Amino acid sequence: MKSIDQFAARGLVAAVALAASLCGAAAQSEDAPFSIGIWGDMPYAKADDAKYIPALIADMNAADLAFSIYDGDTKDGSSECTDASYDDAKKMFDSLAAPVIYVPGDNEWTDCHRTNNGGWDNLERLDHLRKVLFADVESFGQKKVTPEHQGKPGEAYAENTRLSHNGAMFVGLNVPGSNNNKVNDDAACTKKSARTPEQCAADNAEYEARDAANIKWLKDSFAEVKADGDKGIMIVIQADPGFDIPETEDDDESRLPGKEGYAAFLDALMAETEAYDGQVVLVHGDTHYFKMDKPLPNATHMIPNFTRVQTFGSPNIHWIKVDVDAASRDVFTFRPMIVPGNATKSLSN
Numbered sequence: 001m002k003s004i005d006q007f008a009a010r011g012l013v014a015a016v017a018l019a020a021s022l023c024g025a026a027a028q029s030e031d032a033p034f035s036i037g038i039w040g041d042m043p044y045a046k047a048d049d050a051k052y053i054p055a056l057i058a059d060m061n062a063a064d065l066a067f068s069i070y071d072g073d074t075k076d077g078s079s080e081c082t083d084a085s086y087d088d089a090k091k092m093f094d095s096l097a098a099p100v101i102y103v104p105g106d107n108e109w110t111d112c113h114r115t116n117n118g119g120w121d122n123l124e125r126l127d128h129l130r131k132v133l134f135a136d137v138e139s140f141g142q143k144k145v146t147p148e149h150q151g152k153p154g155e156a157y158a159e160n161t162r163l164s165h166n167g168a169m170f171v172g173l174n175v176p177g178s179n180n181n182k183v184n185d186d187a188a189c190t191k192k193s194a195r196t197p198e199q200c201a202a203d204n205a206e207y208e209a210r211d212a213a214n215i216k217w218l219k220d221s222f223a224e225v226k227a228d229g230d231k232g233i234m235i236v237i238q239a240d241p242g243f244d245i246p247e248t249e250d251d252d253e254s255r256l257p258g259k260e261g262y263a264a265f266l267d268a269l270m271a272e273t274e275a276y277d278g279q280v281v282l283v284h285g286d287t288h289y290f291k292m293d294k295p296l297p298n299a300t301h302m303i304p305n306f307t308r309v310q311t312f313g314s315p316n317i318h319w320i321k322v323d324v325d326a327a328s329r330d331v332f333t334f335r336p337m338i339v340p341g342n343a344t345k346s347l348s349n
Contacts, residue, residue, distance in 0.1 A: 031167045033325040037068035037098070037337075040105065040238065040285035041313025044076035052317040052342050057095050059339045060319055065098040066165060067145055068319075071285040071311055072105020072176065072238030081112035081120050086132045093140030100140040101147055101170070102133060104159050105238035105285065106177035119194030122181070123206055134158035147172075150217045157210070160217045162224075167326025168232040169225045173214050173265075175237035177286045180261030182207045207261065215268045222272040232279040232324070232331030240286035241266055243295040243308055273306045279331040281307045288313030290320065290336045309334055317342045 037060050043049030060068060074089035075081075086108070093100040109129050112120040131154045138144045147170075151157035161172040181203050183189050189200035218235065225233045241262035255263050273280040291310040294302055312318040323333040 031326045033323065033327075034066040034166055035064060036170075036322045036324065037063065037065050037319050038071065038236070038283055038309070038311050038322060039068060039319040040071035040103075040311050041073040041288050042317055043074075043092075044314035045079050046076050047315040049314050049317055052339075053092065055341045056317050056319060056339050057092075059337060061097045063321060063337075065321075067099040067101060067139065067141070067163075068096060069101045069103065069170060069172065069234075069236050069283070071103050071236050071283055073107045073285060073313065074105070075107050076314065077107045077111050077114075078116045080116075080118035081108070081122075081125050082118070083128070083132075086129060090133060090140065094142065096141045097143065098141055099143050099145040101145070101161060101163065101172055101236075102140060102159075103161075103172040103236050103238060104129060104133075104174050104176060106181075108176075110176045110178045110181045113193045113195045113199070115192055115194055121199060122195075123199075123202060126206075130154050130156070130158050150213065157213050157217070160214065162217070162221050164225075164228065164230060166324065167230050168234065168324050168331060169221060169228075169230050171218065171221045171233065171235045173217065173235060173237050174210060175214060175239050175241070175262065175265060177239040179259065180207055180211065180239060180265075182261035211261075211264055214265055218265070218268055219272060222276055225278070226276060230278065231326040232281070233276070234281045234283060234322075234332065235269065236283045238285050240284055240310065243293075244287075270303065270306070273303055276305070279305050279307070281309055281332050283309045283311065285311045285313050288316060290316075290318075292334055307332070312336070 043053050070093065074092070075085050079085070093102060109122050109126040111117055112122040112125040134149070134153060136153050137146050137149055139147065145163060147161040147163040149158050150160035157174070159172070159174045163170045183200045183203050186197070189195055189197060221233065239262065242259040269282065287310060289310060290312050293308055294304070294306060295308050309320065311320055318339050319337050321335045321337050323335070324331065
């Protein structure tokens with residue numbers, strides 16, 4: 001006959017085994033593989049994109065996505081920056097079943113000074129964008145996630161976000177096209193624009209402050225991902241910062257007027273990447289064709305753990321599925337998802 005002590009000992013062993021099993025399952029789930037979607041630069045009225053968006057949404061909703069990230073340009077660059085255009089973007093995001101994290105593009109604010117955009121004060125449009133699309137801390141979508149924000153809801157830099165999920169971090173930064181809102185001269189200030197010289201000076205002050213805030217958020221994010229032991233980090237911006245501009249022997253064209261608004265950000269990104277052992281991906285839109293490569297940041301060497309991914313955009317109404325596995329060598333795997341029914345759209349526009 002077994003003693004009470006023996007039964008107690010067996011019970012203790014079973015309890016310890018169960019606790020260990022539960023801890024192991026929890027640890028496994030924390031690093032479990034998952035998938036996200038990345039998309040942007042749509043719908044454009046001039047390309048008649050709107051009727052192709054439902055098929056895109058249905059295709060994404062049919063996938064098992066933890067969330068998606070939209071990398072800017074919810075309208076084309078020659079349509080007006082009306083209040084309704086921001087409301088339409090919100091409706092599109094909320095039609096996704098999975099959470100949607102939004103990163104602003106130049107067509108939503110930087111270019112709103114253009115006469116064909118309505119001749120708005122683009123800084124007023126940025127302020128409106130923050131109040132409407134970043135009014136609270138939750139994401140868009142029928143399901144929600146709550147990323148961390150650099151600024152308070154509706155205020156400056158609320159649009160800069162980060163979210164850690166199962167061993168990887170995802171960072172959204174307001175780095176838009178049109179030279180990051182940096183105005184180089186009077187000609188650039190007034191070309192096809194309703195801006196005054198005073199507004200252009202205000203744009204440059206905004207650029208300098210936001211560029212510094214972006215770099216701080218970037219550096220803080222790398223510090224956090226290293227402290228947490230995450231294996232990968234994805235940074236999402238809207239602008240094509242000039243990776244594809246040819247470099248001659250004497251000049252780095254990506255630093256010439258028109259692209260130099262990204263120089264400090266790229267310098268910080270490359271420095272942080274080289275100091276990090278994990279995988280780094282920069283996702284951007286702006287030029288509307290799927291591309292994945294390892295661009296050379298300078299003439300001396302490639303950074304092996306750095307990958308650039310460029311998303312589809314109008315008239316190519318498709319998306320990219322990203323499989324994320326912190327236990328894999330590359331962490332991020334990219335699959336272009338050609339939406340059935342949308343494949344021939346670009347041929348007809």
